[in-house]
Amino acid sequence: MIPRIGTGFDVHAMAEGRPMIICGVTIPFEKGLAGHSDADVGIHALCDAIYGALAEGDIGRHFPPSENTWKDADSARFLRHAAERIAARGGRLANADVTIICERPKITPHAPAMRARLAELLGVGIDAISVKATTTEQLGFTGRGEGIAAQAAVIVLVPA
Numbered sequence: 618m619i620p621r622i623g624t625g626f627d628v629h630a631m632a633e634g635r636p637m638i639i640c641g642v643t644i645p646f647e648k649g650l651a652g653h654s655d656a657d658v659g660i661h662a663l664c665d666a667i668y669g670a671l672a673e674g675d676i677g678r679h680f681p682p683s684e685n686t687w688k689d690a691d692s693a694r695f696l697r698h699a700a701e702r703i704a705a706r707g708g709r710l711a712n713a714d715v716t717i718i719c720e721r722p723k724i725t726p727h728a729p730a731m732r733a734r735l736a737e738l739l740g741v742g743i744d745a746i747s748v749k750a751t752t753t754e755q756l757g758f759t760g761r762g763e764g765i766a767a768q769a770a771v772i773v774l775v776p777a
């Protein structure tokens with residue numbers, strides 16, 4: 618097997634009256650994230666990292682925002698698809714590392730549940746999945762609480 622790296626990045630704006638769903642976990646918070654789907658910024662970055670590792674485009678190619686089917690869609694659907702693409706190539710996910718960038722909500726208390734959910738969706742052990750967080754020291758749109766960013770990196774092993 619040969620290792621292929623992939624990276625992903627996503628941003629969603631904060632919005633009133635929406636759930637705050639990050640890495641498949643609903644977090645109690647006064648706002649949520651706006652998007653065409655459920656706006657799970659962590660899963661979207663992770664999907665893009667996997668598609669990138671496979672050189673199979675990005676989440677918008679597989680799930681176009683122009684298609685009403687994906688309105689308010691559970692992003693678990695997208696991550697399962699990314700996992701299926703790894704399997705279709707005869708590969709396996711070696712590891713994934715997701716970073717959530719925001720001041721609030723605090724992510725660390727939810728990181729164990731997030732890791733467990735992502736591992737379940739990807740069909741890998743929890744040790745293969747990392748979820749961590751950082752602020753931007755109150756700078757920029759994340760610092761002002763206008764939105765949340767996420768970045769992800771993966772190593773996918775594929776047959777030579």
Ligand SMILES: Nc1ccn([C@@H]2O[C@H](COP(=O)(O)O)[C@@H](O)[C@H]2O)c(=O)n1
Nearest residue numbers: 719720721722723724725750751752753
């Ligand atoms: N939304 C966040 C942001 C950060 N954390 C945790 O706090 C630590 C310190 O953050 P800095 O940006 O000051 O480096 C960070 O390492 C995380 O453990 C968090 O849980 N949720």
Ligand SMILES: C[C@@]1(CO)OP(=O)(O)OP(=O)(O)OC[C@H]1O
Nearest residue numbers: 652653654676677680681682687
């Ligand atoms: C996930 C999709 C699905 O329509 O919609 P959004 O929730 O807007 O999320 P984004 O990260 O902008 O990716 C684009 C779309 O593929």
